[in-house]
Amino acid sequence: MKQFDRESFNVNGTAASALFSGNSGRPVVLLLHSAVPGASPYCGGAHIWGPSISLFASDRQVVALDCLGCGDSGPFHGAPTLDAMVTHAVGFIRAAGLPKLHLVGHDLGGLVALLLAAEHPEMLDSLSVACSPWAAPAGDGVDNLTLLQTPEPRWSRASQQWAYERMSYSHLHVDDELLDLSCTAAASATHERSVKAMASDGDRNTFMASVVKNKFRFFKIARENGINVPVQVIAAQQDPMVNPANLLWLFRMLAQRQAASQFHIINRSGSFPFREQAPEFVCVAKAFQDGVAATTSS
Amino acid sequence: MRNVRLEGFQVPPLQDLADPRQVDVAGVSTRYYDMGSGSETVVFVCGGNFGSTESATSAYSWNLNAGALAQTNRVILFDKLGQGYTHAPLRDEDYTMGAVVRHICGLLDVLGLKSVHLVGHSRGGFAATRVALERPDLIKTLTIVSSGTLSPGVGTNEVVLAAPPYPSPSREAARWVYENCCFKPQSVTEEWIDAVMDVLRQPSYLEGVDKLIRQQLGLRLFQPDLERMKRETLSWLGEGRLQRPTQIIWGFNDRTAVHERGLQLFNMLSAHERRVTFNLLNEAGHYPFRERPERFNALLSAFVAQYKS
Numbered sequence: 001m002k003q004f005d006r007e008s009f010n011v012n013g014t015a016a017s018a019l020f021s022g023n024s025g026r027p028v029v030l031l032l033h034s035a036v037p038g039a040s041p042y043c044g045g046a047h048i049w050g051p052s053i054s055l056f057a058s059d060r061q062v063v064a065l066d067c068l069g070c071g072d073s074g075p076f077h078g079a080p081t082l083d084a085m086v087t088h089a090v091g092f093i094r095a096a097g098l099p100k101l102h103l104v105g106h107d108l109g110g111l112v113a114l115l116l117a118a119e120h121p122e123m124l125d126s127l128s129v130a131c132s133p134w135a136a137p138a139g140d141g142v143d144n145l146t147l148l149q150t151p152e153p154r155w156s157r158a159s160q161q162w163a164y165e166r167m168s169y170s171h172l173h174v175d176d177e178l179l180d181l182s183c184t185a186a187a188s189a190t191h192e193r194s195v196k197a198m199a200s201d202g203d204r205n206t207f208m209a210s211v212v213k214n215k216f217r218f219f220k221i222a223r224e225n226g227i228n229v230p231v232q233v234i235a236a237q238q239d240p241m242v243n244p245a246n247l248l249w250l251f252r253m254l255a256q257r258q259a260a261s262q263f264h265i266i267n268r269s270g271s272f273p274f275r276e277q278a279p280e281f282v283c284v285a286k287a288f289q290d291g292v293a294a295t296t297s298s
Numbered sequence: 299m300r301n302v303r304l305e306g307f308q309v310p311p312l313q314d315l316a317d318p319r320q321v322d323v324a325g326v327s328t329r330y331y332d333m334g335s336g337s338e339t340v341v342f343v344c345g346g347n348f349g350s351t352e353s354a355t356s357a358y359s360w361n362l363n364a365g366a367l368a369q370t371n372r373v374i375l376f377d378k379l380g381q382g383y384t385h386a387p388l389r390d391e392d393y394t395m396g397a398v399v400r401h402i403c404g405l406l407d408v409l410g411l412k413s414v415h416l417v418g419h420s421r422g423g424f425a426a427t428r429v430a431l432e433r434p435d436l437i438k439t440l441t442i443v444s445s446g447t448l449s450p451g452v453g454t455n456e457v458v459l460a461a462p463p464y465p466s467p468s469r470e471a472a473r474w475v476y477e478n479c480c481f482k483p484q485s486v487t488e489e490w491i492d493a494v495m496d497v498l499r500q501p502s503y504l505e506g507v508d509k510l511i512r513q514q515l516g517l518r519l520f521q522p523d524l525e526r527m528k529r530e531t532l533s534w535l536g537e538g539r540l541q542r543p544t545q546i547i548w549g550f551n552d553r554t555a556v557h558e559r560g561l562q563l564f565n566m567l568s569a570h571e572r573r574v575t576f577n578l579l580n581e582a583g584h585y586p587f588r589e590r591p592e593r594f595n596a597l598l599s600a601f602v603a604q605y606k607s
Contacts, residue, residue: 284577
């Protein structure tokens with residue numbers, strides 16, 4: 001990732017920091033990463049995307065945002081909410097002057113992406129949602145035990161490594177580069193503030209309530225008006241965080257009102273298909289983007 | 299070429315399959331098309347089987363896909379044994395899926411092709427999978443499109459299409475069948491029905507109809523043999539004998555082969571082979587490659603490019 005430039009923008013007084021690849025003039029892919037700021041046992045950020053970022057960048061301009069409350073972007077003002085994360089992402093697109101783009105969201109970033117698409121379809125050519133337990137119906141499920149016993153100290157190198165491995169099918173993608181950058185993100189002032197906020201029961205509950213409220217708001221939108229953006233749901237066969245069956249139901253909800261929707265399952269992958277099976281992931285994502293572009297132009 | 303827009307649903311410009319060729323495969327005159335060029339060869343296998351009068355599937359099925367894939371690959375289309383303009387089986391005992399599979403292998407051998415990207419739809423998906431199992435040397439990758447014949451689970455072809463309300467062969471019967479296969483009736487163009495009706499007039503095709511229906515080779519041979527072969531095939535898939543990258547593509551709204559069965563097939567194959575994906579296209583029935591051609595073509599193209607030499 002050394003060949004990418006990091007740039008920061010001011011979004012209503014809060015920093016929005018992102019990695020930018022070259023290839024200006026090509027279609028833009030904006031990546032929104034995973035993890036709950038200050039709560040998930042690993043630090044999400046632009047660094048999460050691994051080998052997929054170069055694969056996308058071969059013929060696209062890639063932008064990988066540090067979401068609000070993460071890494072080099074600014075902190076939440078007041079209690080953290082999902083609404084604020086969506087507003088921050090929208091503000092970033094405007095501040096960076098990005099053209100109509102392809103949005104790819106992973107995990108919590110996937111729910112942010114869906115809400116962004118619901119509110120600002122004019123900003124997007126297409127949307128891909130990958131491995132998102134947050135966006136899928138929970139459906140009378142059982143509790144997820146994957147990250148039950150996080151080793152202390154949280155966000156240490158060893159603890160983040162533990163979390164990445166627990167969420168993956170194979171541990172082999174969890175390399176020094178990922179861990180180095182995750183530790184850098186853990187040391188940021190923004191991350192410290194997110195940790196403090198999420199340690200407070202009141203603020204943590206506010207965040208979780210905002211997630212549930214927005215999730216159900218999105219389900220209502222999908223049911224009644226639909227998302228006015230071609231949308232692709234990508235699941236991983238061995239994802240311990242969300243079963244492909246739940247993501248298939250997310251697809252079914254979107255499919256009710258969006259003709260241009262697709263569902264895919266990537267094999268031999270846990271929660272990070274863009275790392276664990278990067279060529280296969282980028283293949284289906286790019287094919288969707290290209291197919292949508294071909295349909296619009298024909 | 300016409301460009302028809304109906305209620306915002308656009309039917310892409312039609313491309314006639316130009317330059318039909320003929321080759322002898324073990325004594326059977328075989329129609330095929332050979333277009334484009336590139337390091338990779340994509341071979342399309344249509345659905346259906348000999349002897350059907352309500353519909354008559356042939357290489358024409360793929361006329362919205364061949365041109366797109368031929369931009370960067372060599373593309374082979376052909377009519378299966380007893381279908382389209384390929385002649386009927388030589389012997390009664392060849393009215394089997396096994397003979398269809400041997401004919402495909404024979405065609406690839408005669409054309410000197412190896413390591414192709416085989417794309418099979420419906421019954422053709424079953425045949426293509428058998429080729430991959432029996433002659434892996436011929437196959438680099440496999441794409442299975444909406445194959446109820448291959449998949450575990452309960453086929454609903456008869457549920458949707460049994461006893462069409464029109465006499466066959468006729469345009470009305472063919473249209474009725476295809477409209478019930480597709481998500482939107484607008485997908486069934488007059489040109490598609492023209493292609494079907496022309497096949498239904500061919501003496502060699504009608505020979506197959508006589509054998510399958512009037513002489514009851516369907517009931518006595520083709521069906522029971524296919525059932526036995528399916529048992530063997532599912533067993534082989536379950537044992538992990540399919541060892542080529544495989545892409546499964548299904549239309550979400552297929553009523554004749556429901557998408558849950560494609561998912562079951564994916565679960566079987568992905569247990570043994572890493573490079574297997576499942577792909578579902580919305581607002582597409584049994585013909586996702588005709589109903590959503592741009593996104594289908596992009597998906598197939600990208601899959602093939604992944605395994606470029």
